Amino acid sequence: MLLRLVIRDFVIVDRLDLEFSAGFGALTGETGAGKSILVDALSLALGERADATVVRTGSEKAEVSAEFEVAPGSALADWLAANDFDTDTCILRRVVDAGGRSRAYLNGAAATLGQLREAADFLADIHGQNAHHSLLRTDAQRALLDEYAGAHVGALVREVGDLYAAWKKLREARQAAEQDVAATARERELIEWQVKELSVLAFEPQQWQEIEHEQRRLAHAASLLEASDAALAVLDDGDAAALEALQHASGRLTELTTYDAAIGDAAQLFESALIQLEEAALALRRYRDRLDLDPARLSELDARIDAVTQMARKHRTTAEELPDVLARLVARLAELTLAADPEALAACERQSEAAYRKVAERLSKERMRAAQALTAAVSAAMQELAMVGGCFEVALTPLAEGVSYGLESVEFLVTANTGQPLRPMAKVASGGELSRIGLALQVIASQSHAAGTLIFDEVDVGIGGRVAEIVGQMLKQLGAERQVLCVTHLPQVAARADWQWSIAKETQGSGTVSRVTPLDANGRIEEVARMLGGVKITETTRKHAREMLNF
Numbered sequence: 001m002l003l004r005l006v007i008r009d010f011v012i013v014d015r016l017d018l019e020f021s022a023g024f025g026a027l028t029g030e031t032g033a034g035k036s037i038l039v040d041a042l043s044l045a046l047g048e049r050a051d052a053t054v055v056r057t058g059s060e061k062a063e064v065s066a067e068f069e070v071a072p073g074s075a076l077a078d079w080l081a082a083n084d085f086d087t088d089t090c091i092l093r094r095v096v097d098a099g100g101r102s103r104a105y106l107n108g109a110a111a112t113l114g115q116l117r118e119a120a121d122f123l124a125d126i127h128g129q130n131a132h133h134s135l136l137r138t139d140a141q142r143a144l145l146d147e148y149a150g151a152h153v154g155a156l157v158r159e160v161g162d163l164y165a166a167w168k169k170l171r172e173a174r175q176a177a178e179q180d181v182a183a184t185a186r187e188r189e190l191i192e193w194q195v196k197e198l199s200v201l202a203f204e205p206q207q208w209q210e211i212e213h214e215q216r217r218l219a220h221a222a223s224l225l226e227a228s229d230a231a232l233a234v235l236d237d238g239d240a241a242a243l244e245a246l247q248h249a250s251g252r253l254t255e256l257t258t259y260d261a262a263i264g265d266a267a268q269l270f271e272s273a274l275i276q277l278e279e280a281a282l283a284l285r286r287y288r289d290r291l292d293l294d295p296a297r298l299s300e301l302d303a304r305i306d307a308v309t310q311m312a313r314k315h316r317t318t319a320e321e322l323p324d325v326l327a328r329l330v331a332r333l334a335e336l337t338l339a340a341d342p343e344a345l346a347a348c349e350r351q352s353e354a355a356y357r358k359v360a361e362r363l364s365k366e367r368m369r370a371a372q373a374l375t376a377a378v379s380a381a382m383q384e385l386a387m388v389g390g391c392f393e394v395a396l397t398p399l400a401e402g403v404s405y406g407l408e409s410v411e412f413l414v415t416a417n418t419g420q421p422l423r424p425m426a427k428v429a430s431g432g433e434l435s436r437i438g439l440a441l442q443v444i445a446s447q448s449h450a451a452g453t454l455i456f457d458e459v460d461v462g463i464g465g466r467v468a469e470i471v472g473q474m475l476k477q478l479g480a481e482r483q484v485l486c487v488t489h490l491p492q493v494a495a496r497a498d499w500q501w502s503i504a505k506e507t508q509g510s511g512t513v514s515r516v517t518p519l520d521a522n523g524r525i526e527e528v529a530r531m532l533g534g535v536k537i538t539e540t541t542r543k544h545a546r547e548m549l550n551f
Helices: 033-043 075-082 113-123 131-136 138-149 151-179 182-199 205-219 221-237 243-255 262-289 295-314 321-338 343-385 432-445 465-479 521-533 539-549
Strands: 002-010 013-019 025-028 061-068 090-097 102-106 109-111 124-127 390-405 406-415 454-459 483-487 500-510 511-518
Touching: 002 033, 013 033, 013 511, 025 033, 033 061, 033 090, 033 124, 033 454, 033 483, 061 243, 075 113, 090 138, 102 113, 102 483, 113 205, 131 138, 131 432, 138 151, 138 343, 138 390, 138 432, 182 295, 182 321, 205 295, 205 321, 205 432, 221 243, 221 262, 221 521, 295 321, 343 390, 343 406, 343 432, 343 465, 432 465, 465 500, 500 521
Parallel strands: 025 483, 025 500, 124 454, 454 483
Antiparallel strands: 002 013, 002 061, 061 090, 090 102, 102 109, 390 406, 500 511
């Protein structure tokens, strides 16, 4: 669950440090007070995109940090460990500067937005304002059904998409092969020649480095030998060789230390230098004895380097990348070889289609099971939400050819009254009915979501009275299992909360800031009374508020 939210210079929030409780919490306040800004700030921490507009006017940057509880051995703990993050806690942090640049952190370490979003799947599920309108789209309806069906169905959806892409690629290859056999044959002939040419070259990157090193050494062998001989002549081999004179001088200095110890430091340094010079002379002799002048070998290496360089230039790449070029050509040749045999290509296409349909049929069974459960749950919720006689159904229509998301389309059908036929939700439901059905769908779907925190941002727009009280009961029940946060204008919903915060705007200097006040029992009575009575709050209104709160 969400433990703490820290906000700095975000929109109209200057500084907020909020600590959250378990259960169902209501966030209330006047319209425009900034209630949804808290949800926006949390969304930012969970990986939503941001720009410079989130930075409070006059500030250099906006910063949001959200801390969540991590249960030992949970899926979240496993994900954190797999991604090399500390598993004791989960703190997501975002910093956005005035130029719009954003940085993300997870448990103090730099993270990508993708990692924040992956973590968010385990942490929170946010339902925004008017989210029910998106449910008029069939793609959103399919996504909600798949989410309700469980994480394993999401994995099946991704697998079906991958298999469909592979099948589609083979189908396009077979069609192309049938349409232009001559062009395929010409390309295959060219690539066969290129593969043979590269294979004969037998280039290996490791040997290439060794060849270049040997070629440089042989190319400069004369200079290396001349320099070695010159150095040896100065040290030991020439008429005026220095080593003998230096050895004599070193011996004299060592003898003189008997008369004056002060000369000992100089004598030791002299002796050390002499030893290094003697070792240098020995090393030069060994190097000179190994160094050879081999024009034939140099010519061979020059030819090899020239051949490799020419081949790299021909393929417009570097010598080191020639093996990758060969691998790509071999792969393309395999494709063209298959394309040259339409029957073999068609057989591969059939195999790919069979693999797709096998997994897609598993997905269809899971969707059918979830559709039946969702149909029953939403139909039952409609009766509670003052839509007695209404009915909801998830319709799965088979698609003979199959598509990237499976073998069926998904559409939500609804009837608001007894005896009326089921029709697409977008064509039947009124604004108020759509709000209620959408809220029921979100609450029911959230029950199957892995996230421990559920946030509803004014999802109760368009309802009131008895229906609002039922919605409050639904959120209260949900709060017994998860942490639920709800931004609401409805006193019937707020009264059902386990705890409540009041959010208001204040004028500070020349600007406006948002303030959050946790409410005690008296504070909740006053706030619910305000929500009931508007500007003027009477004792009667307060009494009504106490009754709603059971205080």
